[in-house]
Amino acid sequence: MSSGKEHDQSTSLWVLPFSICLGLLFDLQSGLLGAVGFIFGGYWFSPDLDTHSNCLKRWGIIRFIWWPYRKTIRHRSFFSHGPLIGTLVRVLYLFTLIYLLAQSLNILNQKEIFIFKDLINFLIDHTKESTFIILGIEASAWLHLIKDGDPLPAEWSQKRRK
Numbered sequence: 001m002s003s004g005k006e007h008d009q010s011t012s013l014w015v016l017p018f019s020i021c022l023g024l025l026f027d028l029q030s031g032l033l034g035a036v037g038f039i040f041g042g043y044w045f046s047p048d049l050d051t052h053s054n055c056l057k058r059w060g061i062i063r064f065i066w067w068p069y070r071k072t073i074r075h076r077s078f079f080s081h082g083p084l085i086g087t088l089v090r091v092l093y094l095f096t097l098i099y100l101l102a103q104s105l106n107i108l109n110q111k112e113i114f115i116f117k118d119l120i121n122f123l124i125d126h127t128k129e130s131t132f133i134i135l136g137i138e139a140s141a142w143l144h145l146i147k148d149g150d151p152l153p154a155e156w157s158q159k160r161r162k
Helices: 004-025 028-043 060-072 085-109 115-125 127-147 154-161
Strands: none
Touching (some): 004 127, 028 127, 115 127
C-alpha cells in the first residue's frame, strides 16, 4: 500500500502520458479535460477521502464536508476503493452536498437559485467535456488502486468466502 506522497508522485508522473494518449486518440481538448479530471481525482478526489489523508487536507477549511462520508464509508471497502463504484459514490456524495446547499440557499433567500439545475444542465449540454473529466477522475482512481495493490483488495475475496 502506497503512502500519500507516493500517490501524489504517481499522479504527477502519469497525468502527462494519460492526457497525451487521450489527445492522440480523440483531440487536444479531450486530452486537456482528461488531465484536469486526472489531477482533480488524484489530488482532491482520491479513494482515500475516507481517511485523514493528503487529499482530505487539500480541501482546506471546507474539508468538514467529507465528515459524513468518512464516518459512513469504511476505508478500502468496496464503496471507497471499488473500481467504478468508488468514484461513483464520491461523485454522488458531492452532487448531493451541492444539491443540499442549493436547496438551503433557496430557502434562506426565499427565491429560486438554480445552482444544482444549472450544474446538471451544464453537464448535459457539455456531455463530451464532462465525460473526459470523469474519465480522468476514474483513471486517477485506478492508478491509486493499482499503487495500493488493488483493484480487488484481498479483504473483499476473504469476506466472500466466509
